[in-house]
Amino acid sequence: MSPRTRNSNLVPGGVALFHRVFTRIGCEGRPPHFRVEFYPYSSLVLTIRRREDLLIVRLSDLLSRAPLGVLESAAALLLSRVYRRRLPRALVQPYLTYARSGRTRSRISRMRGRRVRPKQAAPQGRQYDLAALFDQLNSKYFSGELRRPHIGWSVRGWRRQFGCYDPGPNQILLNRRMDRSGIPQFVVEYVLFHEMLHVKHPTRRSGCTLVSHSPEFRAEEKRFDQFTLARKVLDHLAR
Numbered sequence: 201m202s203p204r205t206r207n208s209n210l211v212p213g214g215v216a217l218f219h220r221v222f223t224r225i226g227c228e229g230r231p232p233h234f235r236v237e238f239y240p241y242s243s244l245v246l247t248i249r250r251r252e253d254l255l256i257v258r259l260s261d262l263l264s265r266a267p268l269g270v271l272e273s274a275a276a277l278l279l280s281r282v283y284r285r286r287l288p289r290a291l292v293q294p295y296l297t298y299a300r301s302g303r304t305r306s307r308i309s310r311m312r313g314r315r316v317r318p319k320q321a322a323p324q325g326r327q328y329d330l331a332a333l334f335d336q337l338n339s340k341y342f343s344g345e346l347r348r349p350h351i352g353w354s355v356r357g358w359r360r361q362f363g364c365y366d367p368g369p370n371q372i373l374l375n376r377r378m379d380r381s382g383i384p385q386f387v388v389e390y391v392l393f394h395e396m397l398h399v400k401h402p403t404r405r406s407g408c409t410l411v412s413h414s415p416e417f418r419a420e421e422k423r424f425d426q427f428t429l430a431r432k433v434l435d436h437l438a439r
């Protein structure tokens with residue numbers, strides 16, 4: 201990690217930019233004091249907080265080479281939160297377009313690969329060994345060709361999710377709550393298989409909850425032997 205990413209950097213011209221946008225979104229009077237910095241978040245994040253009479257703005261340093269229009273749009277979004285302004289679409293759109301573009305998405309995932317370390321999580325649970333299950337599923341459904349990512353049981357039980365694949369650290373985690381004898385092995389296998397399909401069909405999106413399931417993905421998922429039954433058991437567990 202270079203010193204540049206370890207600390208936040210002031211955004212050149214950032215204060216003037218916020219003053220300009222402050223007026224442009226219809227705020228009146230003297231603008232507040234700002235401190236505007238780029239910050240090495242592990243995703244595209246914008247934050248604003250108040251400390252006495254100072255507004256501290258942090259923009260993900262992914263934006264450090266973004267065009268001025270995108271920075272103005274980001275500033276407008278942040279100021280609209282603080283001052284409760286409705287923004288004209290023309291002011292919102294540049295940031296949204298930038299954030300949703302394929303290029304930005306792939307920069308985010310490359311950056312997450314560098315900044316997000318895999319969580320400490322062991323594949324060997326009390327009941328099931330995920331590394332062994334991975335190898336079996338790999339040879340059965342993927343001709344043994346899938347490269348094994350980091351795999352483990354989540355450290356704590358999750359309420360909502362059974363598993364996730366995070367492409368940043370290249371890690372599959374399964375919900376620890378399934379590591380018990382009351383859960384049939386094929387159910388654990390199905391959840392692992394699903395996450396393995398995410399390894400096989402990478403999306404540009406990062407994190408656990410944003411992954412998408414293409415029709416191709418859904419079709420391939422049905423190749424799992426006890427697909428219907430596994431889904432039924434999981435639906436039941438989710439209740």
Ligand SMILES: [Zn+2]
Pocket residue numbers: 394398411413
């Ligand atoms: Zn999924």
